[in-house]
Amino acid sequence: MAIDSVDVGSQTTAADLDVKTKEDYFTASQGQLIWTRFKKNSSAMFGAYVLMTLILAGIFSPFISPYDPNIAGRDKEYMNGAPQFGKFCDDNGCSAIPFLYTQERSRSLATNFRWVTTINEDKRRYITFLPKGWEYTVLRFEVNLPGKALDFVIPGFTFERHLFGASEGKVHIFGTDSSGKDIFSRTLHAINTSLAVGTIGVFIAFFLALFIGGVSGFYGGWIDSVLQMITDAIRTVPAIPLFMALAAFIPDTWSSEERFFFISIILGLIGWPTLARRVRTHLLTERNQEYVLAAQLCGARPGHIIRRHLLPSFTSYIIVDLVISFPYMVLSETALSFIGLGLKDPVNSLGVMLQNVTSADVLLNYQWYFIPVLFFMALVLAFVFVGDGLRDAADPYGDTKK
C-alpha cells in the first residue's frame, strides 16, 4: 500500500510539474521564450559570458589598466619588454603577494659602455592592489557648439585608483611595445574604442536601414523598385574599396576624435543595405499574413496592428541582425585602420594594434604583440556565437524542427 501511495504521489507531482511547465510555456512573453531557448545553447552562453567580460573590460578600461595607454604612460625603462608575470615562490622563499624582480640597467667599462639589463633576484617588487596611478575622468561631456552661450561642460568624476600596480617601478603583464606603452592597457582601451566605433556604425546603419527598408516595404510599388535599385547598386560596390575611397577624404590635420567619428559614420553609411533589404522583405511578407488579416477583420486599427502584431514579429529579428552585423563593423574598422586609412597610432583601436604585428621583426622577436590579436578574435567569435545563438532562439519553429 505504502509503495502504491508513493507511486500515485510521484505521478501527481510529475503531472503537476508537466502542467506547470506547459502553463509557463504558454504564458511566457516572447523575451522569456527566447531567453529559455538561448540558455539551452551552451556555445552561445559561453560566447555571451566572453562577450560580457570583454564589454565590461572595455567600459572599465581606465580602472583596470594600470597605466595610461598613451605616450604619457610609457615606461622608458622597459621598451619592447616581454610580459611580466608575478611569482609566488623562488629560492629566497615564498610570499602571499605576487612579486617581480627588479631590472637594473647599467653601463660601464666592463660592458663596453653599452646598456646592459640585469635582473636582481634579491630586490623584489610586489604587486599592489588598488594603488593610486594616472588620473582619469568618467562621464565627462563637453559640448562645443558655435556660440559661447551654448558651450557647456559636465565635469564628471575624476579617479586615480586602479585595479593593480607595482610597489616600485611598473608591471606589464602583456609586455610593452616599441615606445614602452603598456600593451595590456592599450588592449583594454582598444576594445573600448572598437566597440564604440562599431556601436555608432551599427546604429547609423540601423536607422538608415529601418527608414529605407520601412518606406520600401510599407509603400511598395514604384517607390520600392527605385529604392531597391539604389540598395542593390550600393551592395554591388565592394565595401572596403568604397570605405577606402571615402576615408581618403580625411584631411591629415583632423584630430583623432574627428577621425574617429568620421570613420564610424562611414561604417554606418555603407553598412545599411543588407539590413534594409531584410526589413523590407520582412515587412512585405508580414503585411499580407493571415494573422494581420484576422486582426483587421476583428476591427483592429492600423496603429494597433503595427504595435501589437507586426512589431513583436519584428523586434527579435532586428536585434539578432544587429548583433550579427556588429562583428563586421569591428572587422571593417580593423581592416581600414590596418591599411592606414582608419584610426591612427595615438588612438588605441584593435585595428591600430593589429597594424603593429605585421613586421617580420615582431613575428620573430616580440611575439607578445600578438596578444591583442587574440582579444580581437575572441571578440569577433563571441559576437558570432551569440548572434547565431540568438538567431536560433528567436526562431519560434526552431524547437519543432529538431
Add this chain to the structure above:
Amino acid sequence: MLQFARFTFTRAFLAMFTLILVSFIVFSLMELVPGDCAERYLAFKNTQGSGISLADIEAERIRLGLDQPYLTRWVAWIGNAFVGDFGNSCILRLNIADLLGEKFYISLGICLASLLLAYLIAVPAGILSVVSKSKALNNGIRFTSYLGLAMPNFLLALIIMLFSTIMFGDSLTGLFSAEFRDAPWSTERVADFLSRAWLPVFILGWSATAFALQTVRALMSDEVGKLYVTAAQARGVTGRRLLWRYPARHALGPIINSLGFDLNRIFNELPIVALILTLTDAGALLIDALARSNDQQLAGAIIFLLTASIVALNFITDIILALTDPRVRRSILG
C-alpha cells in the same frame, strides 16, 4: 524562346542601369576630393621650377575640359569607361589602361579561383555536416568555419609567411620571381605564376570557404527536413542519389544567386592580402592610389572595374539560374 530573350534583355538592361548608377557614385567620389587634375599638373610643373599663376590653372582646366558641367564630364567618363579607356592618372601622368594592363585580370583570376576553391570545399563539407550524425565531425566543421570568420586574413598570411621563411627560406611573397617579373608570357612564366599564386588564392579562399560553408549548411538543413525528401525516401531513394537529386538541387538556386556577392566579399579582402604578400596586382595599386598618392582617377577606374565584374557575374548567374531551375524558367515563360 522569345520570352527568354526578353528576360535576358531585361536583366542586361538592369545590370547596365546598376553599373551606370555605380559609376555615378564613383565619379562623384572622385570629384569630391579637393584639388583637380589641372591643379595637380601645374603643381608638378611648379616643382620643376616654372612659376604658375591662377590664369595658367584656368587655361589648363579648359584644355582638360574640366570647365564643362559636372554631368557632361560624367557622361564623357562613363562613355570612355565602357570601352576601357579611363583617361590619364593625374599624379603618375600615365594612361590608366596601360598602367592597369593585365594586372586587373590577374586579380580577377585570383578572386575567381578563390571563389571556386571555396565552393569546391564548402559544398561537400556543408552537405556532410548536415547529413552526418557524428557530433565530432559537425562540431569540427562548425569550429573551422567560425575560425575562418574570425581569423583575419592578414594574420593567416603572416603565419604562412613566417612558416615558409623558416622552413623553406622563401617568404613566398610577390606574384612572380625576379626573372619573370617583366618577361612576356611563356610557359615558364605561367608555371612561375602558378607556383606563387596559390598562396593568395588559399588565403582569400579561407574566409570565403567559411562564409560559403555557413550558407550551404543553412540551406541544406532547411531543405532536408522538407516533405518531398521524406516522400522520396518513402519511394526508396537513398544515399547519395537522394541527397544530390532532391535537397541539394533545391539548395543550389540561392547559392548560385549569391555568387556575385561572394565575389564582392573576396574583392574586399584583396587589398589587404595584397599589402601583406606584396602582390603587384590591382589590389596593391588600389591601396597605393587611395592611401598613399591620393590618385582618384586610378582608384575610380579600379573600383569601376571591380563593380563591373560583380555586375557581370550577377547577370551570368541570373541567366544560369533561369536555365537550370525549372521554377524560375516557368516564372519567366509563364
